[in-house]
Amino acid sequence: MFVTLLSLVIPAAIGLLLRWKKPTIADRFTRYLRVITLFFIAYILTFGIYTNLYIFKLIDYRTILVSAILPYSGFLIGFLMSIITKQSRQ
Structure with missing residues (x-):
């Protein structure tokens, strides 16, 4: 986890330092x-x-249709459950 953090922080720090010290070179980069x-x-x-x-040859129209409908059905079920349990909008 520490290596992942370093791999994110070090390039960002180099970019910020470059943008601060040499903005023309940073624009070119x-x-x-x-x-x-x-x-x-x-x-x-x-x-x-x-x-x-x-x-892609294994995927038919039903798979695409179900994949498109699945998130919206989850949103709808969550909305209906919030109405049933009388949850506030916050």
């Missing part, structure tokens, strides 16, 4: 990293869809 990030997102999506293409 931001511009370049935006392009690299978009490239990686497109690559990961493309490669992920290609490697898991067989799973």
Whole structure:
């Protein structure tokens, strides 16, 4: 857990320090990293869809329909239970 915290805090601290001391370099890094990030997102999506293409063949319309309805039915059941138990809006 400590390593995870460090892997989050150290890059953020470096970014804040860079933004504070050298804002022009930070702006340049931001511009370049935006392009690299978009490239990686497109690559990961493309490669992920290609490697898991067989799973898409297993999914039919009923699975998609149930997956879309399931969260809303949970919200509705929670709302009805709050009405039945006379919960306040807070």
